[in-house]
Amino acid sequence: MTSDRLAPRAWRAYFEGSRLLENELERRLKATSGMDLGDFNVLLVLSEAEGGRMRMGDLARALAFAPGRLTYRIGALEREELVLRRPSPDDRRGTDAVLTDAGRRRLRKARPQHARHVDELFLGSLDDDALEVLDRVFGPLRARMLGRADSSD
Amino acid sequence: MTSDRLAPRAWRAYFEGSRLLENELERRLKATSGMDLGDFNVLLVLSEAEGGRMRMGDLARALAFAPGRLTYRIGALEREELVLRRPSPDDRRGTDAVLTDAGRRRLRKARPQHARHVDELFLGSLDDDALEVLDRVFGPLRARMLGRADSSD
DNA sequence: GGCGAGTATTTCAAAGTTGAACAATATCTG
DNA sequence: CAGATATTGTTCAACTTTGAAATACTCGCC
Numbered sequence A, B: 001m002t003s004d005r006l007a008p009r010a011w012r013a014y015f016e017g018s019r020l021l022e023n024e025l026e027r028r029l030k031a032t033s034g035m036d037l038g039d040f041n042v043l044l045v046l047s048e049a050e051g052g053r054m055r056m057g058d059l060a061r062a063l064a065f066a067p068g069r070l071t072y073r074i075g076a077l078e079r080e081e082l083v084l085r086r087p088s089p090d091d092r093r094g095t096d097a098v099l100t101d102a103g104r105r106r107l108r109k110a111r112p113q114h115a116r117h118v119d120e121l122f123l124g125s126l127d128d129d130a131l132e133v134l135d136r137v138f139g140p141l142r143a144r145m146l147g148r149a150d151s152s153d
Numbered sequence C: 001g002g003c004g005a006g007t008a009t010t011t012c013a014a015a016g017t018t019g020a021a022c023a024a025t026a027t028c029t030g
Numbered sequence D: 001c002a003g004a005t006a007t008t009g010t011t012c013a014a015c016t017t018t019g020a021a022a023t024a025c026t027c028g029c030c
Helices: A006-033 A037-047 A056-063 A067-079 A101-121 A128-147 B006-033 B037-047 B056-063 B067-079 B101-121 B128-147
Strands: A053-055 A083-087 A095-099 B053-055 B083-087 B095-099
Touching (some): A037 A056, A037 A067, A037 A083, A037 A101, A053 A056, A056 A067, A056 A095, A095 A101, A101 B128, A128 B101, B006 B037, B037 B053, B037 B067, B037 B095, B037 B101, B053 B056, B095 B101
């Protein structure tokens, strides 16, 4: 049998493999779309929101970005006119980030290329069984982690 | 059936779940051991090498760190006397990073706490089947990614 | 209505990361 | 062996991220 220290081995493979995968995805995304994974995800999450519009705080939570980081990134995207800022209609403390048409176009162009990279490097080599386990493991994990948003323990 | 866009859903769960997990592991590691995941892994990888000693380049590759980053990190760890630098015996261009006794002690203290976090947040909720899939998926992924170290395509 | 506690976002300095250029060696080729 | 080419690790400036403090507002309570 395969030496039953399975959990540590699986963890190590997962941890290191993930990092390598993400590095390479980032490298390719930059090469093909001139954008890093962070900004890509800002645009992606925004594009899925009603009206391509979202509160800064919600966006930060969805991306697992610290608040100062999101402010900085949205600033950069604003300079490229991919996103713009609008005061929130309902709360005068609030700011909405809004995806511009240029932002949508940029995403529409980057998205299939990124999807291809993900397939080539990762999904393409997985059978249905593996996909199901991935979904079954990481879906609830994500939910749990979002749940403990700041239960601060 | 469960809406057969399984692959994108699994990818999204994995990608977002991973990020959230890593954030939280980092937060806890800092809280309990005053170290970030990057430095922890430097010490860990080093501790597994012959004599706690490794060439800068090999260490950088093992960690998926850009070279300048490793230089900077080793500098910081050196200031804390957890690591020291020695010229490589066989190649005069080379430098070895060497784990000090203080470095080993620091790792020995941090490691079980980190392991506990990993269990609590992740491994603890997985059955053997999931562990096996994880190992089966990410082991080869890691190998592939290390293989393409710089096949530059 | 006004005060105090709480929340949303930004700001700022310190720390970290990146990518490209560099200096020192090594290796290869004729 | 000389000269060209490749590799190792460091340096540097530009950029990014972090965490804490500041700012501007909201909300519940008296």
